[in-house]
Amino acid sequence: MIPPIASRFVAGETPATALEHVRSLNERDIKAIVNLLGEHYDSRSPAEADAAEYRTLVRDIANSRLDACISVKPSQIGLDLGDDVFRELLEEIVDEAAEHDVFVWIDMEDHTTTDVTLDAYESLAREYDGGVGVCVQANLKRTKADVERLADVPGKVRFVKGAYDEPAEVAYKDKAEVNRVYRELLEYAFEHFDGGVAIGSHDPEFIEYAIELHEEYGTDFEFQMLMGVREDAQDELAAECEMWQYVPYGGRWKSYFYRRMMERKENVLFAARAILGR
Ligand code: FAD
Numbered sequence: 001m002i003p004p005i006a007s008r009f010v011a012g013e014t015p016a017t018a019l020e021h022v023r024s025l026n027e028r029d030i031k032a033i034v035n036l037l038g039e040h041y042d043s044r045s046p047a048e049a050d051a052a053e054y055r056t057l058v059r060d061i062a063n064s065r066l067d068a069c070i071s072v073k074p075s076q077i078g079l080d081l082g083d084d085v086f087r088e089l090l091e092e093i094v095d096e097a098a099e100h101d102v103f104v105w106i107d108m109e110d111h112t113t114t115d116v117t118l119d120a121y122e123s124l125a126r127e128y129d130g131g132v133g134v135c136v137q138a139n140l141k142r143t144k145a146d147v148e149r150l151a152d153v154p155g156k157v158r159f160v161k162g163a164y165d166e167p168a169e170v171a172y173k174d175k176a177e178v179n180r181v182y183r184e185l186l187e188y189a190f191e192h193f194d195g196g197v198a199i200g201s202h203d204p205e206f207i208e209y210a211i212e213l214h215e216e217y218g219t220d221f222e223f224q225m226l227m228g229v230r231e232d233a234q235d236e237l238a239a240e241c242e243m244w245q246y247v248p249y250g251g252r253w254k255s256y257f258y259r260r261m262m263e264r265k266e267n268v269l270f271a272a273r274a275i276l277g278r
Contacts, residue, residue: 002253009228009260010037010253015057018249021227022061022068029238030245032068033105033224034061037250038076044085047078051089055096062100069103071246074117079109083116090120098128103156108135110164111142111171118146125155130195137162138182139171147185151192158198158224159185182206186213196220198244202230207237228260 002010011021011034022032034057041047054070054077061068072093078085090106097104106121108114121134132155136143139162150157161178162171172178186206189197190213199210202225214221222242225234237243248256 006253006257009226009248009257011227011247011249013249013251013253015053015060015249018057018247019060019064019066019068021247021249022066023064025245025247026067028235030234030243032066033071033244033246034068035071035073035107035246035248036076037248037252037256039073039109040075040080041078042080044078044081047076047081047085047089051077051093054093058093058097058100058102058104061102068247069105069244070097071105071107073107073109074113074120075109079113079116086116087120091124094124094128094132098131101131103131103133105133105156105158106135108137108160111140111166114140114142114146118150121155122150122153125153130154130156133158133198135160135200136185137164138185139164139166139173139178141170141172143181143185144188147188148192151189154195156196156198157189157193158200159189160200161203179203179205183209186210190214190217190219190221193219196222198222198224200224200246202226202233204233207233211241226260 002012011018018034022034025032036050036053038050054072057070074086077089094104106117108117118134121132125132134155135158136146137160161182172181186209197219199206199221207223210221222244223237224244224246226246227248234243234245
C-alpha cells in the first residue's frame with residue numbers, strides 16, 4: 001500500500017486506482033498519460049508482464065471511455081535484453097492500442113538508447129498513422145538534428161529538458177544552455193511540425209513561450225505535467241489549452257517517489273511536514 005505522502009505523485013499500485021485518478025482528472029478537463037512504473041529489467045518475464053499489463057490497460061481505458069493514453073519506457077519492455085525484444089513488445093502494445101484508438105507515448109531514457117528509440121518510433125508512427133509519440137531531450141547535443149528528422153513523421157513529439165545525468169561529450173551541462181536549446185527546439189517545432197507539439201515542462205517561462213508560438217504559427221500543441229507538480233497551474237491551463245497529466249502507478253513506486261522528493265527542496269519540506277503531521 002502506498003503511504004499517503006507518496007499518493008500526491010503516484011496513483012496507487014493497481015490499474016484500478018490509476019484509472020480512478022484518471023476519472024477525477026477528466027472531471028477537471030485534464031487528460032491523462034498513464035505510466036506503469038518499471039525500468040531496466042534484466043530478464044524477459046517482468047518485461048513481458050509489463051507489456052501485458054499495458055495491453056490490458058489500453059482495453060480498460062477504451063472500455064471505460066476515459067480521456068487517456070499510455071507512456072512506456074523502452075527499458076521496461078526489454079531494451080536491456082536487446083533491441084529486438086524491445087521492438088517486439090512495443091509493437092504488440094501499439095497494435096493493441098491502435099485497435100482501441102488509444103495513443104502510445106514512448107518515454108526517452110539516457111543517450112545510449114536514443115537511436116533505437118527514435119527508429120522504433122519512426123517506423124511505428126508511419127505504420128500506425130500517427131498513433132505514437134516520442135520524447136526528445138533538449139540537453140542532448142544531437143537533438144536539433146533528431147527533431148529535423150522527425151518533422152515529417154506523422155506522430156507527436158514531447159519536448160523536455162532531459163532528466164538523465166549525461167556526459168559532457170553528448171550533453172549540455174549548463175542549465176541556461178539547456179534552456180536556450182529548449183527555446184530553439186520549441187520554435188523549430190511550432191514552425192515545422194504538423195502532428196502537434198507536446199511541451200513536457202513545468203517551467204512558467206516555456207508555458208508562456210509555447211502560447212506565444214501557437215499564436216504566431218497556429219500549430220496544435222498540448223501541455224504535459226507530472227501528477228502532483230503545479231496542479232494549480234494544470235487546472236488554470238486546462239481551462240484554456242489541452243492539458244495532459246502524466247500519471248505513474250504500480251508496485252515499483254519507491255524510486256520514482258524518491259526522485260520527485262529529491263528534485264526540489266519544497267518537496268523535501270512537504271515530505272517532512274507530512275511525516276511530522278503538520
Ligand atoms: P525545471 O527546469 O526543473 O524548472 C524550471 C521551473 O519550472 C522552476 O524554476 C519552477 O518555476 C518550475 N518547476 C519545475 N519543477 C517544479 C516543481 N516540482 N514544483 C513547482 N515548480 C516547478 N525526461 C526525460 O528525460 N525523458 C522523458 O521521457 C520525460 N518525460 C517527461 C514527461 C512529462 C509529462 C514531464 C513533465 C517531464 C518529463 N521528463 C522526461 C522530465 C524532464 O526532462 C525534466 O527533467 C523535468 O520536467 C524538469 O524540468 P522542467 O522543464 O519541468 O523545469
